Amino acid sequence: MTAIQGRVLVVDDDSAIRTVVAAALKREGHSVTTAASAAEMARELARGIPDVLVTDVVLPDGNGLDLVAGLTESHPDLPVIVFSAQNTLATAVRATEVGAFDYLPKPFDLNVLTQAVRSAIARGRRAPAVLSEAEAGGGLIGRSPAMQEVYRVIARVVANDLTVLISGESGTGKELVASAIHDLGPRRRAPFVALNMAAIPRELIEAELFGHERGAFTGAATRVAGKFEQAAGGTLFLDEIGDMPMDAQTRLLRVLQSGEFTTVGGARTIRADVRIVAATNKDLGALVQSGQFREDLFYRLNVVPIALPALRERRQDVPLLARHFLDRAAEAGLPRKQLDGDAIAVLENFDWPGNVRELENLMRRIAALSRDAWIDAATLRSALGEGAGAQSAPRDAGIEAAVRARLERIAIEEPQALDNGTLYDRVIGEVERPLIEAMLARHQHNQLRAARALGINRNTLRKRLDTLGIDLGNRSEGAE
Template sequence: MSRVLVVDDDAAIRTVVAQALRRAGHEVITAETLAQLDRALATSMPDVLVSDVVLPDGDGIARMAEITARMPALPIIILSAQNTLTTAVRAAEVGAYEYLPKPFDLDDLTRAVSGALARGSVSASLPVSEDHALPLIGRSPAMQNVYRVIARVVSNDLTVLISGESGTGKELVARAIHDLGHRASAPFVAINMAAIPRELIEAELFGHERGAFTGAAQRNAGRFEQAAGGTLFLDEIGDMPMEAQTRLLRVLQSGEFTSVGGARTIRSDVRIVAATNRDLAVQVAAGLFREDLFYRLNVVPIALPSLRDRRQDVALLAPHFLEHAAAQGLPRRELADDAMAALAAHDWPGNVRELENLMRRLAVLARDEVIDAPTINALLGDRPVSSEVPDPGIAAAVRHLVDRIGSERSGALEDGTLYERVIGEVERPLIEMMLARHGQNQLRAARALGINRNTLRKRLDTLGIAVSGDEAGERS
């Protein structure tokens, strides 16, 4: 029978955890202080150590570092209510097998204990910063998952692909991976693929020689050279042209490249972190993104949640942004309780970036030092706030449709028919839905759509929609 030592100063947590582990077939020893932990280690060597971070007589993680140095084979599972990126990284630094933020699921803990017994500890060596120096804020379960992945990748050079809607903080994650890793003293270089003309992307990435093209008056180092020894962040990778994808794939495979117009082979020593707000798997299926490049980039995926999927973090983010605005010389503001409730209820289509911009506007435009809900709603454009999550599927469906049209034949997106084809695809189900709702009555359907009956008839003919019923229900 395996022996598990559980250390937590909360008696209720010790009891519940001990009961769950005993039901799973483990022998359990408990302690509530670091002193008791030391005595337990001296008298009965456990197979797994489960410990809280904040204990009455000291820092649990700091003590775990000492224990790991003495007992490197002892797997450690860290529990903490301090659910920040720093805590996750510190847990990885001391070689913890797993980090579980409180509140945690008991099934997750028992699985972690079983995994620790089977695999042993995983050590890492990571630099640690204070929370105020870290750009990522949030204690929601969704962000805890992000922190745990970051903590595991900063000690290696695996390629990371960050996905998420615009404004979720993809570059912040990339910077955290760089700043907390062993390449932190080297450059962090970012390039936005969507912001560079297609014909210049290769020169931007790989550099160019003098005379390589019209206007190339001197040799310029590309982003790969600029990031030597550090991290190259490829933002909006889904917008990269196919020909540039081919060259990037070659660099990732061989670790070497040549500048545009050059003959000398240059060795690449960079960590690649890519990001996209597109579904690259859909793009691959549509023939718009190379499948082999996708798998080269998607070694460690990190999916960032939208702000509406972690609304509880608004209460941390909003005051932080107001404080940051004040530090930059803007008026100091505070949020009333009803203002915080209004912020938490908003849908945030622009995600964290929208929230940050709103806080800056409030700092400048709010009349009172304490901001209330009406002020919030006024700056949101008098839009009613809603606790319902908007359906993100419409934009994704349109994007998928455009990708599909583009994959049908060369030039399909530039032949002047794209608007009509996309509108036709959206218009057909809308008209059919209104006809069905109004018993195939064209007049009533036209009124509901806000168009006249003749326009509706023309669209029915153009779209080839057959209407059933008595002359399509012409009588109103």
């Protein structure tokens, strides 16, 4: 197929980048003009409008994104491709907001750039997105190539209502992506409602999704609105969609097809005015093949796929994330901590089976328990265990099963506890108490020895005993 050729203006203050980009585009058959500043770009545009403008964000005499915003009005048919070393979600979203045809983070693949130029010439300029003027980011942090691709996809979908399916291991930040899509889109002033399929008993999922009428089943004393009604006008985030029972999948599919639903026990048809964002840590394609997930529902959900990388696949983001979590811990009132170079190396070499969530919990724990302002490698290795810097040991299946069982019981007896922000401290407290009691018993209630075995100091152990209400009577604290 013959490549579509055109006139391209390349703007960057780095002469090496201008030379390399111009050479790559000329090999494609394009006519290329270059400029080193906003002023030179303006002069070139005055001489004639190219088919495509390729520009850096940071120019010596202006901001490329501000210039693109002006070009949207003065040259509405000119497609603009923006590249930048400011590799954040905010930059990607801002580029889309001002009407850029595409955004490429530096360093970029020349093949990706040449393909973007071909697409711009072939399809013409894409309509600008209508996005929030508020600070973009949504809590997503990372400058690795893998996260840059995530940012690009988010920037392209925020302005429309396409269904998004986010995949990734547990702890990678799937709900943060869903929140960013909502917060940066036109539905941002309406509710963002999340429902975790794995945390809801099978028999209650339909009532949770669609609501129920009074008397619909035993215990239904009043009418209760479901998540579809609660999210009206906004976004409904269906987390762990791979755990959805088959009968509930069938009903969800009907709602996605028709845009309407009825409550459990109801007859009135209600319009489903929501954007659907789903997430899973499972291979839905494999579940389809095994008959555990409906193929037609999979294709309804997988309109825009976003694959979140595991933390071990973007190790260069670990220091940035770790410092961010320590800053958040300090903002929450915990002592401010900093990481030395050796400590950062330990973090980068760890495999993080729990991904970003595990890193966040570790930084929070260190901020709370470490006595030193500077965190060194030894402190981190102690906190991580003997597996630091190597493949982590597999989780104990019995402990994992016990935690899951406890969560299921809480979901049945106190469903509000799953959403009120206290679950982490509650479950950790329930695990911490028997652990401390067991270690005290093992060391004949000698607090010094028990603290050493736990890897904490005696003062910290005393505080935890007081907080947890563990009474040792007159038993020995231990001394050396």
